[in-house]
Amino acid sequence: MLKNDPVALIREKALWMRRTAFTMVHRARAGHPGGDFSATDIMATLYFGVMKYDAKRPDWADRDRFIMSKGHATGALYSALAAAGYFPEDWLPTYMQPRSLLNGHPNRNYLPGIETNTGPLGHGFPVAVGIAIAGQLTGASYRTYVLTGDGEQQEGSNWEAAMLSGHRKLVNLTLIIDRNRLQQGTGTEETSGLDPLDEKYRAFGWEVVEVDGHDPAALLAVLGAAPGDKPRCVIANTVKGKGVSFMENVASWHHGVPNDDQYAQAMKELV
Amino acid sequence: MAHAAPVAAGMADCREAWVKTLIEVAEADPRVVCVVNDSVGSSKLNAFQKQFPDRLINVGIAEQLMVGVGAGLANGGKVPFVSAASCFLTSRSLEQVKADVAYANFNVKLVGQSSGIAYGELGATHHSIEDFAWLRPLTTITTIVPADPWETAEAVKWAAAHEGPVYLRLSRMPVPNLDVPDRKFQPGKAEVVRQGDDVTIIACGTTVHLAVQAADALKAEGIAARVLNFSTINPLDEAALHAAAATGAIVTVEEAGVRGGLGGAVSEFTAANTPVPVEKVGFPGFLPTGSTEWLFKEFGLSPEGIADAARRALARKKG
Numbered sequence: 001m002l003k004n005d006p007v008a009l010i011r012e013k014a015l016w017m018r019r020t021a022f023t024m025v026h027r028a029r030a031g032h033p034g035g036d037f038s039a040t041d042i043m044a045t046l047y048f049g050v051m052k053y054d055a056k057r058p059d060w061a062d063r064d065r066f067i068m069s070k071g072h073a074t075g076a077l078y079s080a081l082a083a084a085g086y087f088p089e090d091w092l093p094t095y096m097q098p099r100s101l102l103n104g105h106p107n108r109n110y111l112p113g114i115e116t117n118t119g120p121l122g123h124g125f126p127v128a129v130g131i132a133i134a135g136q137l138t139g140a141s142y143r144t145y146v147l148t149g150d151g152e153q154q155e156g157s158n159w160e161a162a163m164l165s166g167h168r169k170l171v172n173l174t175l176i177i178d179r180n181r182l183q184q185g186t187g188t189e190e191t192s193g194l195d196p197l198d199e200k201y202r203a204f205g206w207e208v209v210e211v212d213g214h215d216p217a218a219l220l221a222v223l224g225a226a227p228g229d230k231p232r233c234v235i236a237n238t239v240k241g242k243g244v245s246f247m248e249n250v251a252s253w254h255h256g257v258p259n260d261d262q263y264a265q266a267m268k269e270l271v
Numbered sequence: 272m273a274h275a276a277p278v279a280a281g282m283a284d285c286r287e288a289w290v291k292t293l294i295e296v297a298e299a300d301p302r303v304v305c306v307v308n309d310s311v312g313s314s315k316l317n318a319f320q321k322q323f324p325d326r327l328i329n330v331g332i333a334e335q336l337m338v339g340v341g342a343g344l345a346n347g348g349k350v351p352f353v354s355a356a357s358c359f360l361t362s363r364s365l366e367q368v369k370a371d372v373a374y375a376n377f378n379v380k381l382v383g384q385s386s387g388i389a390y391g392e393l394g395a396t397h398h399s400i401e402d403f404a405w406l407r408p409l410t411t412i413t414t415i416v417p418a419d420p421w422e423t424a425e426a427v428k429w430a431a432a433h434e435g436p437v438y439l440r441l442s443r444m445p446v447p448n449l450d451v452p453d454r455k456f457q458p459g460k461a462e463v464v465r466q467g468d469d470v471t472i473i474a475c476g477t478t479v480h481l482a483v484q485a486a487d488a489l490k491a492e493g494i495a496a497r498v499l500n501f502s503t504i505n506p507l508d509e510a511a512l513h514a515a516a517a518t519g520a521i522v523t524v525e526e527a528g529v530r531g532g533l534g535g536a537v538s539e540f541t542a543a544n545t546p547v548p549v550e551k552v553g554f555p556g557f558l559p560t561g562s563t564e565w566l567f568k569e570f571g572l573s574p575e576g577i578a579d580a581a582r583r584a585l586a587r588k589k590g
Contacts, residue, residue, distance in 0.1 A: 127342045
């Protein structure tokens, strides 16, 4: 039934991912749940509605690539990869435990399905550009999707990557910006303002689309669209902490850890 | 560029061997590509670009992007040689070298051009004498410092075939081919260039031929100096260091800072395992204005300076 209703499938996976990620953070007493939740619907859409991959063959040369440039959002990433079948769900409770393969930031040498090691911001986008260039050189059919935070756009390396992508017309590359408007301590616009982000990317030679980052139908339409004649930048307007009333739009949930009451409350809401 | 030093007879710029060999490996392996930061000319890559225009990816003056793109190309199945002046490659993009190449363990070949003090009077911003200290803790990267054109060619061939991150530290200073019979390139193994048991001179890169001249001068004084071409900085050839310590006195020579470089590595190892006097020839820190040739002589990177260091080490030798 779900197979015939892609939006319902994505919603179901996203709900499971949020519950799973929050459980991981609660158990580990560490993590970045605010950014996990702003990115969850985007990732559920990619893994369960858009990307071409085979979890049994993580090295398949023609797989679509997803690069989590905001590498701290491992609650969202690991829950997505487990849901997609890259590794067993019973690995998830080891999140951040001694010698776990589920490090606080992703390591491609530990887990299948991780394309590159991220954590320091501004790294994933340049690596994604390299992957896209490799595809361009060989005429491969795979597409590359990279997700950055919006605060992460303050890192200069992103603009090096943006400039070259526009110059080389990397149509096989999609940049998704998780535009929750909050960075670790406060709002992006109070810190070093990003707006107008759309005009900046257009000036760098990109096609820019804005979308509600929590609307699977809208995300499916935008992320699943055929390549155009420029690299595509998707500004996904999101809510940090989306789905849990007391976390939404509260900057301190960037790396907040729930107490037992908060955890119970969140589980009641995430249904 | 700043230096167009005349090349004396028998001396060669190793970049010629670099690009000639790179073209050979690229002809044999379509996965081989080059990534540069507007450094086509200084990397001597014009001939490569002419032959493989699509396989020369110029990212512009953007070193962070350059190294990240290298990692991405490796993810996409390519064998990227990321070539740039080593001062920028290893410092501007050090976090990318650490996270995207070393930690992610991608099959990327970092090629540091015009390393050490090749840019002489251009000053400390353009010197790359800290790179050993920065890269030595990144243990997944094999670091090779070829001593001459022959070894440069061998190292490029080896790097292309090896699966894993490599840092090739090349120079533009003309050097002669070392006179060693039956040479065989073995990464991770020091090459014995001169036999001797009184003192061991451990050198790398542009300084090895100077160490040979020092050993020849010492021989006239009755001192038998062993000379090692220690071209692999990481991983260290521990057996060669044990054997060097057994001579009772060591001199290290490098076109690099002595803190954290080859001398630092040798000192760490011997202090922990087989304590022995170590005299370090290299640079103490930021250098005054001067040409490459002047700076070499001023800081003792000369046959005379190295021989003096050997005498100092011998004076400290026990028994």
